[in-house]
Amino acid sequence: MSSEPVEVFRGDQLAEGDPTPGMRREVAFSSDSLWAGLVHTEPGAASGWHHHGEHETSLYVVRGAMRLEFGPGGGDVVEAGPGDFLRVPPHTVHRESNPTEDRSTAVIGRAGDGPPTINVDGPDPA
Structure with missing residues (x-):
């Protein structure tokens, strides 16, 4: 049985998350094996x-839309x-975009070890 208390992380107290150009992440909390927060992507x-x-990622789209490109050559x-969920397996090179005219927001949950984000030049060729 754990002796650790349940914690609350207030939405107005989120910290800036690990950067990737074109999106803004906010961290609610992170531990050795779990990361939770938000991602915002501006229109277009x-x-x-x-x-x-090593992280497996779950996204729940709250507002707007998310398009994910991945696979050979993207x-x-x-x-x-x-209301939709997305699952991104570990090591899956991808990029996210917002094809709408409204800012998109998604809730992120990541489970795994190591750095939560690794920026790369692009996917492997097709």
Whole structure:
């Protein structure tokens, strides 16, 4: 049985998260194996290519839309809107974009070890 207390992390107290061009992350909390926060993407913006190392990532789209490009040459694409979940497996090189005219926001949960974000030049060629 754990002796650690339950903690509350207030939305107005989130810290700036690890940077990737084209998006803004806010961290609610992180531990050795768990990371939680938000990601915001402005209308028409696209992030830089990146992956999350050993972390498995879950995103829940709260507002707007998210498009993720991944796979060989970045040729695979999925889109999600409010109420949708996305799962990004460990080491999956991808970039996120917002194809709408409204700012998008998603809740992020990551489980794994090591750095939560690794920016790269792009995916492997097709």
